[in-house]
Amino acid sequence: MTRMAWGAGLATVDSNGSTLDTWYRWLGWGEFGNTEMVAKGIADEIENGLGRRDTVDELRKVTIRPVRISVDVDEAPASAEDAYLRLHLLSHRLAAPRSIEMDGTFGALNNVAWTNLGPVAIGDLDDVRLAVKQATDSPVRVLSVHGLDKFPRMTDYVIPSGVRIADADRVRLGAHLAEGTTVMHEGFCNFNAGTLGTSMVEGRISAGVVVGNGSDIGGGASVMGSLSGGGTEVISIGERCLLGANAGVGISLGDDCAVEAGLYVTASTPVMTPDGVKRGREISGMGGLLFIRDGQTGQVIARPRAKSWGELNSELHSGQ
Numbered sequence: 001m002t003r004m005a006w007g008a009g010l011a012t013v014d015s016n017g018s019t020l021d022t023w024y025r026w027l028g029w030g031e032f033g034n035t036e037m038v039a040k041g042i043a044d045e046i047e048n049g050l051g052r053r054d055t056v057d058e059l060r061k062v063t064i065r066p067v068r069i070s071v072d073v074d075e076a077p078a079s080a081e082d083a084y085l086r087l088h089l090l091s092h093r094l095a096a097p098r099s100i101e102m103d104g105t106f107g108a109l110n111n112v113a114w115t116n117l118g119p120v121a122i123g124d125l126d127d128v129r130l131a132v133k134q135a136t137d138s139p140v141r142v143l144s145v146h147g148l149d150k151f152p153r154m155t156d157y158v159i160p161s162g163v164r165i166a167d168a169d170r171v172r173l174g175a176h177l178a179e180g181t182t183v184m185h186e187g188f189c190n191f192n193a194g195t196l197g198t199s200m201v202e203g204r205i206s207a208g209v210v211v212g213n214g215s216d217i218g219g220g221a222s223v224m225g226s227l228s229g230g231g232t233e234v235i236s237i238g239e240r241c242l243l244g245a246n247a248g249v250g251i252s253l254g255d256d257c258a259v260e261a262g263l264y265v266t267a268s269t270p271v272m273t274p275d276g277v278k279r280g281r282e283i284s285g286m287g288g289l290l291f292i293r294d295g296q297t298g299q300v301i302a303r304p305r306a307k308s309w310g311e312l313n314s315e316l317h318s319g320q
Contacts, residue, residue: 005094006032006070007085008046013063014121019080020112021119022067023157024088025049031070059131059138060117061124076104083108087151087174087191091158097176097210098234102192109150116144119152151191175205178213186219193225200312203243212239212255214312221259224250224266233267238287240311251280254287256305263293265300272301 009024026046030036037043046068055064069081073095077083083105089095113120117140120128129143146153146169154175155168162179165171171183174191180198183189187201194205197213205211206225217223221243223235236252243249244261251267259265267281271291283289283302290305 003029003073003100004031004070005029005073005085005089005100006034006037006068007088008032008050008066008068010050011065011067011081011084012060012119013065014124015061016121018110018121020062020110020121021152022081022084024067024085027085027088027092027094029094032068057118059135060120060128062118062120073100076101077108080108080110084173088158090174090176090192090194091154091160093160093176093178095176096196097192097194098208102174105191106150111148111150112152113148114146114152114156116140116142116146122148176210184219187217190225197239198312202245206235209235209237211237212241214239215241216243216312218243218245218247218261220246222248222264224248233281233284236285251284254285254289256287257289257291258305259291260293263291263300265291269300272299274303 005027007024007027009022009026011022012020014020026042033043050066052066057064067081069085071082071085073086077086086100086102089100090097111122113122113125132143133141151172151174153168154171154173155165157173160177163177164182166183166185170188172191175189176194177189178195178197181195181201183201187203189201189205190207193207193209195211199211200216202219203217203221205217205223208225209223211217215237223237235249238253238255238257240256241253242258244259246262247259248264249259251265265271265280267279269280270277271280271283273283288305289302291300291302293300
């Protein structure tokens with residue numbers, strides 16, 4: 001069965017006709033103009049709010065163009081506007097990570113200069129910088145470039161309810177942050193990845209990774225994604241798990257697992273278990289395990305957890 005999603009918003013298009021970004025003010029499931037939209041008055045709201053005319057931003061050398069689009073989320077993105085709709089669906093929590101087709105997203109998006117004035121084509125940066133300095137009627141006299149990337153920061157497009165993000169540059173559009181999630185200054189969350197419940201993120205959540213309710217990704221910790229190296233293994237962190245500071249995993253963890261600080265467990269890591277030595281991939285996804293390294297032999301050990309690690313501090317995740 002075809003799964004369709006629709007969006008309506010504004011695209012930024014450079015002088016060469018390339019789409020730099022698209023912001024969707026309205027979006028949902030189904031096709032644009034469906035009977036539910038009409039019945040709820042959403043179609044009229046969109047037409048009144050969006051309009052049909054392009055507007056030109058001479059300072060940034062771009063055109064702002066109204067967009068109304070419907071896409072099949074089980075097919076690869078066909079355009080930048082299509083890819084941006086999928087990223088919005090994820091960050092608005094209308095789609096869970098890994099539930100819609102995101103392969104081909106990099107190819108659909110353009111590399112963009114993200115500035116204090118909005119997206120700018122990289123090739124136009126010097127001309128735009130000059131125009132900004134010469135614009136006597138503008139209070140902004142400096143062009144600040146925050147980054148050169150295909151993905152913008154999420155908070156410039158979507159503000160999910162009930163979350164705290166200490167540094168907005170650390171969360172890409174397309175991240176899925178559940179209610180009660182806190183992303184600290186050194187935490188990071190990529191697109192098509194994120195949390196499924198209350199979580200503390202002080203480390204890295206790579207693309208394609210999901211973290212379960214009640215889990216803590218400790219300071220400097222890393223969860224291996226599948227974007228680089230042709231990795232097809234999709235990593236998940238279960239509920240009530242703890243990755244200690246500077247720890248990491250390249251395997252999935254079931255519920256109620258903990259990895260000691262500084263320990264990295266990959267698919268090929270030899271791990272001593274109650275059933276003998278096994279590779280990390282053989283115990284991937286198992287729950288109730290404590291991963292430690294023997295201080296004398298260096299052997300990585302996985303043993304049943306005898307007690308809880310203490311769980312999240314409720315005061316840090318309440319009233320968000």
